[in-house]
Amino acid sequence: MSFSGNSITNSLQNSRTTFLIVFGCCIAVIIPFAIVDFPPITDLPQQSAQIRLFLETIHDDGGGPYRIQWFTPYSLSYLLLGGSWMVFGPHDAGRVGMALIGVLWILAFWWVARKRNRPESSAILAGVFFFNHIVYWGFYSFAVGWPIFLLWFQAVSDSDDERLSWKSFATFSTLGLLLYLSHVLWLLAGVAWFVLHGVCIRRSIRTLIHGIAYLGPLVIAVILWYPLLAGSTMATPPLWATDPLSRISFSWLADAALGGLEGNAEAIILVFCLVWLVLSARRTWSEFAAETDAEMLLCAGMFLVFALILPDKFMNTIRFGQRWVPPATILLLGAMPGPRYKPGYLRAAALAVLAGFAIYVASAWFAFERTELTGLRAALENLPQSPKTLGLSFPQKSEIVRGYPFIQMFAYSQVLKGGLLNFSFAEFSPCLVVYKTQFQRSWTGGLEWFPGRLRESDLEWFDHIIVNGPDRVHSLLMSKLPVQPVTKEGTWRLYRIN
Known part of the structure; x- marks a missing residue:
């Protein structure tokens, strides 16, 4: 086997270009957090205050009013917050922690896109949807679970074991534990995806049983934990403020896919993405089937079903259904083959949209701090x-x-x-x-x-x-x-x- 000098040079140049693009995407999500002291994230102060209470509790020798729940299925995000607290101090811990989650969103989706040979332009454009209502409300635990779910998604796709293996057991048990520790909803979504993937890809019943067996201890933990939650102040009945037909409207979808800022900018972004998807679909059926990622499309459909049928509020968790739309949108962009233009033009267009929107978000946050947080x-x-x-x-x-x-x-x-x-x-x-x-x-x-x-x-x-x-x-x-x-x-x- 021989390698030409030109092929090695081109490969290095492509790798360098990809690295610079990914780096630029990460910078785009960091910029708004870098120019303000108080990002407009509702629960950010309370989430950060948990680290203060944690530090006080571990030093009070049991005499204080608080206790630490080491294995609550929402603790992973606090590890990130605590690390930010130790390095950057209490004032900046929250915003740095959320910015790091944004970087994880970018890196995880790019990793999956590269593994699955998806268009780089779609991976760039997907970065826009980090600035969504999940972030603006400060749903830290749910936000940190999305990159982990992407790893789970790829692990399910790669796994085809017909028998138990230690490698599969280690992979699924570790990722399942991380899903549980990020947010229990992500663990349930991971199980739902494993079953749906197995049924639609026509895997054997044995494979499905093996996968569920890997997660058995975690599922049991959720079953044991749920009654404690149901008997607490978090126990609120399901509330449907909007019916499924109302959720098909453009205004609802725009609010659920982004939903962070007033004005028309987010609607314009969504229209651009819809046009992008329409242009991507302009192929013959055989071409479309060959160039579309069926697994990504199936998972995006699963999340959209969640968004359409789940309540708006349940167990004191608001935007219960809407929170699945940003992941669905990202997977939908990744699944499609992209418009039929030169890849360089598509990358440039996607970068311009991401950079422009990041600057718009940064200017809005700056104006918010200077006009509505004075004093x-x-x-x-x-x-x-x-x-x-x-x-x-x-x-x-x-x-x-x-x-x-x-x-x-x-x-x-x-x-x-x-x-x-x-x-x-x-x-x-x-x-x-x-x-x-x-x-x-x-x-x-x-x-x-x-x-x-x-x-x-x-x-x-x-x-x-x-x-x-x-x-x-x-x-x-x-x-x-x-x-x-x-x-x-x-x-x-x-x-x-x-």
């Missing part, structure tokens, strides 16, 4: 150590970011200074750090959602209050409540409670 940094810096902090945000909606980006911002006080909050994720039974006994608050509940319910008697349990609102709200607050202003500028201000 927050000063309020946090003027807090004492271990404060008892009450947080209120009277504006519930942002003009720039969808959802409710303000409701947990006050939790940065616990991230940076420790202490007590009027609401903490330690009240949620699946979290890494929870209260030893069911938490019974002595003040009005739900103030993070409904600040207008505040009563003067609530203040006796706190020593500081962080308030977000216009000048008239702050003037009314000082005239009606026994508080003294610590900071006096910006929409976010700190008050000392008399």
